[in-house]
Amino acid sequence: xxxxxxxxxxxxxxxxxxxxxxxxxxxxxxxxxxxxxxxxxxxxxxxxxxxxxxxxxxxxxxxxxxxxxxxxxxxxxxxxxxxxxxxxxxxxxxxxxxxxxxxxxxxxxxxxxxxxxxxxxxxxxxxxxxxxxxxxxxxxxxxxxxxxxxxxxxxxxxxxxxxxxxxxxxxxxxxxxxxx
Amino acid sequence: xxxxxxxxxxxxxxxxxxxxxxxxxxxxxxxxxxxxxxxxxxxxxxxxxxxxxxxxxxxxxxxxxxxxxxxxxxxxxxxxxxxxxxxxxxxxxxxxxxxxxxxxxxxxxxxxxxxxxxxxxxxxxxxxxxxxxxxxxxxxxxxxxxxxxxxxxxxxxxxxxxxxxxxxxxxxxxxxxxxxxxxxxxxxxxxxxxxxxxxx
Numbered sequence: 001x002x003x004x005x006x007x008x009x010x011x012x013x014x015x016x017x018x019x020x021x022x023x024x025x026x027x028x029x030x031x032x033x034x035x036x037x038x039x040x041x042x043x044x045x046x047x048x049x050x051x052x053x054x055x056x057x058x059x060x061x062x063x064x065x066x067x068x069x070x071x072x073x074x075x076x077x078x079x080x081x082x083x084x085x086x087x088x089x090x091x092x093x094x095x096x097x098x099x100x101x102x103x104x105x106x107x108x109x110x111x112x113x114x115x116x117x118x119x120x121x122x123x124x125x126x127x128x129x130x131x132x133x134x135x136x137x138x139x140x141x142x143x144x145x146x147x148x149x150x151x152x153x154x155x156x157x158x159x160x161x162x163x164x165x166x167x168x169x170x171x172x173x174x175x176x177x178x179x180x
Numbered sequence: 181x182x183x184x185x186x187x188x189x190x191x192x193x194x195x196x197x198x199x200x201x202x203x204x205x206x207x208x209x210x211x212x213x214x215x216x217x218x219x220x221x222x223x224x225x226x227x228x229x230x231x232x233x234x235x236x237x238x239x240x241x242x243x244x245x246x247x248x249x250x251x252x253x254x255x256x257x258x259x260x261x262x263x264x265x266x267x268x269x270x271x272x273x274x275x276x277x278x279x280x281x282x283x284x285x286x287x288x289x290x291x292x293x294x295x296x297x298x299x300x301x302x303x304x305x306x307x308x309x310x311x312x313x314x315x316x317x318x319x320x321x322x323x324x325x326x327x328x329x330x331x332x333x334x335x336x337x338x339x340x341x342x343x344x345x346x347x348x349x350x351x352x353x354x355x356x357x358x359x360x361x362x363x364x365x366x367x368x369x370x371x372x373x374x375x376x377x378x379x380x
Contacts, residue, residue, distance in 0.1 A: 007249045014241070014253050025264050030273035047358040088281065110280040114215040115336045115355035118279075125343070155352055 040108055041093065045078050047129075048095035048104030052076065061176050068095065076103060079174055083166030085110060086117045086158045094167045100141045100175050105133045105167065110159075117159030132160070141171040186311045189209025200323035200364075201291045201371050206292040210324060211360040213283050219327040220328030220367050222276040223283065224266045224321025228314070230287050231296060233261035235313035254297045255288070262287045292320060329356060329364050 020141040045066060047053050052068035052075055059065070076097040083090040088111035095103040107121045107130070121130050132153060139149045144164055146152050152160035200204050206227075213223045214287040217274030228295045237257045266284045277284065287293065296316055300311035329339070337344050353359050 007246060010245060011249050011252060011256075014245075015258050018256050021260055022263055025267050029267040029271040033267070035273075036274055109278060111278065113280065113355070114219070116352065 024105045031080070037108075044093050044106035044108060045095075048093065048106050049076060049078055060174065060177055063170060065174060065179075074098070077171075077174065077178075079171050081166045081170045083162040085112050085162040086156070087111050087113060088121070090159070090162055090166070092163065092167070094136075094171055095142065096141050096171055096175070100171065102139050102141050102144070102167070102171075105136045106161075107133065107163075112156070112159045116153070117156040119153045119156060120159050120163055132163075136164075136167070141167060142175065144168045186308065189308050189311040190315040193312065193317070193319035194322070195266045195319070198319045198323060199295075199314075199316050200320060200327075203292075203295075203369055204368065205295055206290045206320065207364070209283050209286060209290060210315065210327065210364065211357065213280055214328035214331055214360055214363075215355050216279070216322055216332045216336070216338075217325060217328050219279055220324035221321065222269075222273070222280055224310075224317070224324045226269060226280075226284055227287055227290060227292065227320055228317025229265050230258065230261045230290075231293055231313040232310060233264075233315045234293055235257045235296055235301040235309040236306050237249065237261075239299045239304060239306040239309040245302075250302060251298075254294060254302070258293050258297065259288050292316060327360070327363050330367075331359050335359055 006083065045052075045068075049055075049068045052070050054069045055066040055078065056063070056069065057066055066078040067074050068076040068078055076095060078093055078095045081092050081094050085091065089109070090107060090112070091109040092105060092107045094105045097103055110118070110121060112118045112120060122130050122132070123130050135150050136144070144150065146157070146161050146164045150160065150164050193199065195202070197203055200207070200210055201331070209223055209227070213219045234257050238254055241253070241257075260286060265287070266277070269284060296309075296313060300312050304312070331354050331379075333339055333344060335350050335352065335356075337348050337350040353361075354363075
């Protein structure tokens, strides 16, 4: 057996073992990884749309959203929004009523700098919701902007803008498409 | 005799050959994640797991793997353990996994791990390699804890998330990259100064 085939075989065997081990680990951890994400989304929905009692998942032109229902009437929409932050995507969910007035915003996942951008989701001691996100309540989602409606976080202008701009863009797009 | 030797392999990583302060390896994750103590501990534990796993495996196959393809083999072994650590962290410690973000998968390129595989476990039996890995891992962890405690206290005004003082306005740069470089530089300088002084 030539040296080349021998080397290839050894490397191949090691890679095969690694693949098997990883496949098993992936299957074992997959449900555990997805379960809290689903739960988080559900509890976020309730906190940003306290007036609704049920939610039904919909998609329109690749925008994922939930219809917020009170009994059988639609009272608003919870829109999945992805913003491009300082160091990665910011996944959030924004609740608006039928006129596009923001009822609440929740951040599901982000990787902003701790101590700076991460303050977009910081809860002050003794409070129940992040202080940055509270600013969004009652503002019109279609025209919301940093400086005018939202005070940016010191040292984290990019993160603050990313959240605000993404909400404005996605919600506005969805609402105008729904009206048509 | 054998016992003291094993202990020696363990202890050397804690101080004399501490990966962060003495060998000065693996600085990239050290600079990046040492912003809070929790991050430091999480990174340390994940890196220790990868070190122990890959050291055992590399040591077991050290006589089968030919010299010429050893590096790709080591990388595959290390990458496997890193992915296992990453998946388990995502499943069982999702908050920690989120705050460490990209840096868990990046343990693959941590010089400490490949360094130990190349310099130690590819030449030594498994038991010795385990002790070497544990020493190096714990040495890395305590170094991270010290650095992140200083940075968290000065840069964010907290300790393990608890607020230290209400009137102190923390200087932001301690949480950012310059703070990491300054902290590590001053610590290494201090350690060098005192070891030299002791040696006379």
